[in-house]
Amino acid sequence: MNQWEVYVNDVKELAEDAEIELTIRTLNAGIHKYTYKRVRAQLSSDLKKHADQLQVRLGRGQLSNSRFSIKVLGEVQRMPAKYL
Amino acid sequence: MAAPRSNREFIEACVKSGDAVRIKQEVDWENEAGAIVRRACELAAPAPFMEKIKDYPGFSYFGAPLSTYRRMAISMGMDPASSLPEIGREYVKRTNGEVVPPVLVDRKDAPCKENILKGADVDLCKLPVPLVHDGDGGRYVGTWHAVVTKHPVRGDVNWGMYRQMMWDSRTMSGAVFPFSDLGKALNDYYLPRGETCPFATAIGLSPLAAMAACAPSPIPEPELVGMLAGEPARLVKCETNDLEVPADAEIILEGEIFPDYKVEEGPFGEYTGYRTSPRDFRVTFRVNCITYRNNATMTISNMGVPQDEGQLLRSFSLGLELEKLLKSQGIPVTGVYMHPRSTHHMMIVGVKPTYSGVAQQIGQLAFGSKLGPWFHMVMVVDDQTDIYNWDEVYHAFCTRCHPENGIHIYRNAPGTPLYPFATPHERKYSIGSKVVFDCLWPTDWDRINDVPTLVSFKNVYPKDVQEKVTSNWTAYGYPPVK
Ligand SMILES: Cc1cc2nc3c(=O)[nH]c(=O)nc-3n(C[C@H](O)[C@H](O)[C@H](O)COP(=O)(O)O)c2cc1C
Numbered sequence: 093m094n095q096w097e098v099y100v101n102d103v104k105e106l107a108e109d110a111e112i113e114l115t116i117r118t119l120n121a122g123i124h125k126y127t128y129k130r131v132r133a134q135l136s137s138d139l140k141k142h143a144d145q146l147q148v149r150l151g152r153g154q155l156s157n158s159r160f161s162i163k164v165l166g167e168v169q170r171m172p173a174k175y176l
Numbered sequence: 177m178a179a180p181r182s183n184r185e186f187i188e189a190c191v192k193s194g195d196a197v198r199i200k201q202e203v204d205w206e207n208e209a210g211a212i213v214r215r216a217c218e219l220a221a222p223a224p225f226m227e228k229i230k231d232y233p234g235f236s237y238f239g240a241p242l243s244t245y246r247r248m249a250i251s252m253g254m255d256p257a258s259s260l261p262e263i264g265r266e267y268v269k270r271t272n273g274e275v276v277p278p279v280l281v282d283r284k285d286a287p288c289k290e291n292i293l294k295g296a297d298v299d300l301c302k303l304p305v306p307l308v309h310d311g312d313g314g315r316y317v318g319t320w321h322a323v324v325t326k327h328p329v330r331g332d333v334n335w336g337m338y339r340q341m342m343w344d345s346r347t348m349s350g351a352v353f354p355f356s357d358l359g360k361a362l363n364d365y366y367l368p369r370g371e372t373c374p375f376a377t378a379i380g381l382s383p384l385a386a387m388a389a390c391a392p393s394p395i396p397e398p399e400l401v402g403m404l405a406g407e408p409a410r411l412v413k414c415e416t417n418d419l420e421v422p423a424d425a426e427i428i429l430e431g432e433i434f435p436d437y438k439v440e441e442g443p444f445g446e447y448t449g450y451r452t453s454p455r456d457f458r459v460t461f462r463v464n465c466i467t468y469r470n471n472a473t474m475t476i477s478n479m480g481v482p483q484d485e486g487q488l489l490r491s492f493s494l495g496l497e498l499e500k501l502l503k504s505q506g507i508p509v510t511g512v513y514m515h516p517r518s519t520h521h522m523m524i525v526g527v528k529p530t531y532s533g534v535a536q537q538i539g540q541l542a543f544g545s546k547l548g549p550w551f552h553m554v555m556v557v558d559d560q561t562d563i564y565n566w567d568e569v570y571h572a573f574c575t576r577c578h579p580e581n582g583i584h585i586y587r588n589a590p591g592t593p594l595y596p597f598a599t600p601h602e603r604k605y606s607i608g609s610k611v612v613f614d615c616l617w618p619t620d621w622d623r624i625n626d627v628p629t630l631v632s633f634k635n636v637y638p639k640d641v642q643e644k645v646t647s648n649w650t651a652y653g654y655p656p657v658k
Contacts (some may be wrong), residue, residue: 099313099440099443099455101454115439115440117314122231123231123232123301123302124301124345125206126307126314126315126342127301127342127343127344127345128314128343128344128439128440129344149311151443151454151455152311152443152451152454153309153310153311153312153313153443153451154311155311170437170439171434171437172434172436172437175372175434175437175462
């Protein structure tokens with residue numbers, strides 16, 4: 093099970109049971125904790141639905157009470173090809 | 177006492193004078209180190225030198241490097257007990273002196289080359305990048321550092337302290353404001369051409385190099401360091417671009433800025449004492465090479481409520497640079513001071529009020545200068561008011577500033593996205609409003625009949641009575657006045 097975190101201005105940005113793009117950071121222990129990835133993912137407020145867990149922070153870093161389970165479907169490369 | 181040439185010499189000097197403590201027990205890079213630095217700032221305590229960091233054997237942290245005037249004096253090679261006006265006079269003397277150009281040293285004489293990571297070995301997570309405040313948008317690599325760039329046309333070198341967040345193992349995102357030297361170069365040159373901008377970030381600098389990186393001086397920083405230190409700064413060539421970096425720095429990150437590709441940055445605890453600027457897409461730095469000293473020390477500034485080096489040092493240098501500017505324009509100023517607790521938002525200017533409109537002239541020059549975006553209040557008092565004494569300044573403000581005639585507001589001026597009072601729209605576009613508080617008696621008032629007389633011990637009693645009372649003070653039964 094992986095732990096992830098996302099920043100949003102409003103929890104409504106986190107649509108459930110649809111494929112959405114998110115910038116999430118890992119909360120797994122170790123030296124890479126807090127590094128980001130851009131991903132395609134599916135969320136559910138049913139914490140048992142997916143194996144990975146997602147916690148949410150709001151605009152100024154406040155921890156939200158909303159929690160989700162998350163399935164990361166794949167990484168999204170936003171960086172222009174010329175820089176890869 | 178010579179100015180410390182490196183972060184290491186500075187730590188040693190601070191430990192010796194009681195201005196730093198060695199922390200031997202293990203400290204967590206996640207929140208704990210940040211919390212120690214924050215508390216040290218809020219208590220004006222000695223700087224923490226944390227010698228053992230969880231997950232990062234061999235690395236250490238030095239926090240709150242310049243958050244007291246004592247440490248600022250040490251960094252200038254002065255007696256730690258020097259007063260603020262003494263430190264200020266010394267800064268002005270040195271920065272008005274002969275330019276001291278840097279020297280280029282060989283790689284073998286540059287401690288920052290002791291370890292070199294390139295290609296697949298580059299991973300920012302190999303460095304003890306701290307999570308400075310709980311809830312920050314990321315771990316911040318650059319909180320007390322210099323981002324080195326060179327103007328692509330003019331060739332002049334810029335060292336700027338622009339915060340840098342670790343986004344992933346090779347990418348950082350940073351807040352480079354559009355009115356900063358780097359912001360202007362990116363927007364004027366690199367963005368329209370779609371070219372990448374080479375950069376190097378130097379961390380763990382000598383305190384004077386860090387001071388230069390955040391000083392709003394027109395003198396190029398490598399020369400400014402030399403002038404402040406009284407000897408040339410030692411620079412060395414980068415491994416992967418032709419920038420030059422301080423040879424004695426603890427850690428160097430080399431890479432390119434991608435002007436047309438942005439990733440999220442923030443939120444972050446800021447010098448105003450708040451998290452104000454939203455998470456946003458900011459400037460992207462791609463790291464291609466990391467070099468560092470053996471047993472490298474990462475420096476941490478933890479910004480928040482007063483007082484930290486962001487407030488202390490920026491207040492100091494913004495005030496002194498404004499004083500130089502006003503004097504260069506022939507304004508009869510007697511001094512300029514920014515109280516660090518204003519989080520460098522209020523300039524207090526003392527002036528001989530010899531002609532009308534001088535307060536507005538000062539405000540317009542201050543707000544219209546390169547320094548202007550960083551503060552929004554200018555309070556002008558006469559030369560009889562001690563600008564360093566807030567009680568006197570506050571009294572002058574509350575009693576002499578006419579609510580209609582003494583307050584002058586300027587709209588749509590440049591501001592920073594960090595102003596806590598600004599509207600979300602103003603923050604997004606760095607728009608500011610400014611105000612001048614004119615606390616001078618109007619020059620068209622009759623000096624005898626219109627201007628009130630200040631009723632104070634010093635002002636209303638004859639000299640001989642004052643002397644008698646002061647010399648008899650303890651005889652009257654009072655404890656001595658310090
Ligand atoms: C601790 C600290 C952090 C700073 N962070 C930033 C920042 O993130 N972005 C920025 O534009 N200026 C920042 N500044 C202010 C700049 O360092 C300062 O304006 C400096 O003079 C660079 O200016 P220039 O590019 O205009 O020469 C910071 C200053 C300090 C002391």
